[in-house]
Amino acid sequence: MLTVPAFTWSRPTSVEAVLAEIAGTSRDDVLLVAGGTDAVPNLKHRLHEPRRIVHLAGVRELRETREDEHGLHLGALVRLSQIAGDARIQRDYPAVARAASLVASPQIRNMGTIGGNLCLDTRCTYYNQTFFWREALGFCLKKSGTRCHVVTQGKRCVAAHSSDVAPVLIALGAQVEIANAAARRTIAVEDFFVGDGVHNNVLESGDLVTRILLPAASRGRRMAYQKLRPRAAIDFPMLSVAVAGSLDADGAIEALTVVVGALGARPRTVGQLDAIVRGQAPGEPVWEAVAQAAHKQCRPLTNVPYDPDWRHDMVPVFVRRALRDAFARPA
Ligand SMILES: Cc1cc2nc3c(=O)[nH]c(=O)nc-3n(C[C@H](O)[C@H](O)[C@H](O)COP(=O)(O)OP(=O)(O)OC[C@H]3O[C@@H](n4cnc5c(N)ncnc54)[C@H](O)[C@@H]3O)c2cc1C
Numbered sequence: 001m002l003t004v005p006a007f008t009w010s011r012p013t014s015v016e017a018v019l020a021e022i023a024g025t026s027r028d029d030v031l032l033v034a035g036g037t038d039a040v041p042n043l044k045h046r047l048h049e050p051r052r053i054v055h056l057a058g059v060r061e062l063r064e065t066r067e068d069e070h071g072l073h074l075g076a077l078v079r080l081s082q083i084a085g086d087a088r089i090q091r092d093y094p095a096v097a098r099a100a101s102l103v104a105s106p107q108i109r110n111m112g113t114i115g116g117n118l119c120l121d122t123r124c125t126y127y128n129q130t131f132f133w134r135e136a137l138g139f140c141l142k143k144s145g146t147r148c149h150v151v152t153q154g155k156r157c158v159a160a161h162s163s164d165v166a167p168v169l170i171a172l173g174a175q176v177e178i179a180n181a182a183a184r185r186t187i188a189v190e191d192f193f194v195g196d197g198v199h200n201n202v203l204e205s206g207d208l209v210t211r212i213l214l215p216a217a218s219r220g221r222r223m224a225y226q227k228l229r230p231r232a233a234i235d236f237p238m239l240s241v242a243v244a245g246s247l248d249a250d251g252a253i254e255a256l257t258v259v260v261g262a263l264g265a266r267p268r269t270v271g272q273l274d275a276i277v278r279g280q281a282p283g284e285p286v287w288e289a290v291a292q293a294a295h296k297q298c299r300p301l302t303n304v305p306y307d308p309d310w311r312h313d314m315v316p317v318f319v320r321r322a323l324r325d326a327f328a329r330p331a
């Protein structure tokens with residue numbers, strides 16, 4: 001049986017109380033827990049060994065959603081099942097609802113939150129294992145060791161960020177609000193991630209994600225999400241593709257963003273698409289060119305337990321599928 005390590009526990013009821021509790025602590029000492037669907041298994045595997053757990057479930061502000069001229073604000077504790085089932089999100093941001101609906105299983109979506117999904121720890125074949133397993137092989141850069149088993153000469157962890165919702169948020173230009181005891185700041189979700197699998201986001205100790213903004217400007221854009229996973233009933237993505245775009249008054253492509261997830265420590269935005277798509281008629285020739293650009297720019301690794309060459313071959317397949325989905329409805 002896997003047990004959790006010893007820790008103290010608190011359940012503050014306001015953002016200010018959370019921030020006061022975590023101010024001045026070190027990132028390894030305190031673990032924030034929202035739904036706990038990722039944090040608790042990681043505790044059992046001794047991947048996190050905090051002295052203290054701060055359970056966010058009692059903070060009402062973090063559960064709130066509201067809409068204004070800037071867009072739809074989702075509190076960090078809004079549950080994935082709520083997002084998947086919300087008629088307004090299904091209508092205005094269908095790819096967000098779709099991505100949330102594809103996370104794990106119904107039970108996990110009922111507990112898992114949008115904030116936890118964004119801050120999800122990176123995953124790796126050599127990391128998401130029991131203490132016994134990792135000790136037998138030799139620990140790695142991400143936890144207690146000095147080498148990487150994926151890129152053996154590598155100095156950086158390349159564990160995969162496997163959040164389903166994050167690639168869609170990036171494609172839509174969503175923003176995230178981060179609070180600490182001194183101030184609140186808002187940044188683009190794209191700038192939230194960094195390319196180091198040990199800590200793959202910009203959160204410092206003392207920081208709390210408070211809400212996510214789905215921008216008004218992205219409402220009703222062409223968008224889609226596609227996920228490759230071993231079992232449709234419950235599994236992390238081994239590859240994911242989010243697309244968002246728009247057409248001009250003549251029906252030509254005005255803008256297109258393609259984000260590929262679950263490959264490395266941060267979702268990857270496919271570069272230099274403007275030259276391929278701008279002013280073109282949406283359709284198979286353009287989708288093929290975009291799919292090939294994504295294939296060229298993406299390099300799956302052995303960080304998840306599925307053949308990287310096969311995952312690489314699947315990149316253009318899933319990009320094409322996502323583009324067809326997104327632009328299927330008439331202009
Ligand atoms: C069997 C299984 C299958 C899964 N499949 C998928 C899948 O297909 N796709 C997918 O995306 N995820 C999957 N997950 C992971 C997880 O369930 C989801 O990502 C979920 O959204 C995490 O949310 P949570 O509220 O449970 O996060 P928690 O587990 O509570 O926290 C996750 C991380 O985020 C941090 N955190 C949480 N809230 C905040 C906040 N407000 N501010 C700062 N840091 C915060 C925590 O400290 C922790 O490091 C799976 C998990 C399991 C157990």
Ligand code: SF4
Nearest residue numbers: 124140148149157158
């Ligand atoms: S990518 Fe390397 S350092 Fe990172 S978790 Fe995997 S084995 Fe460890």
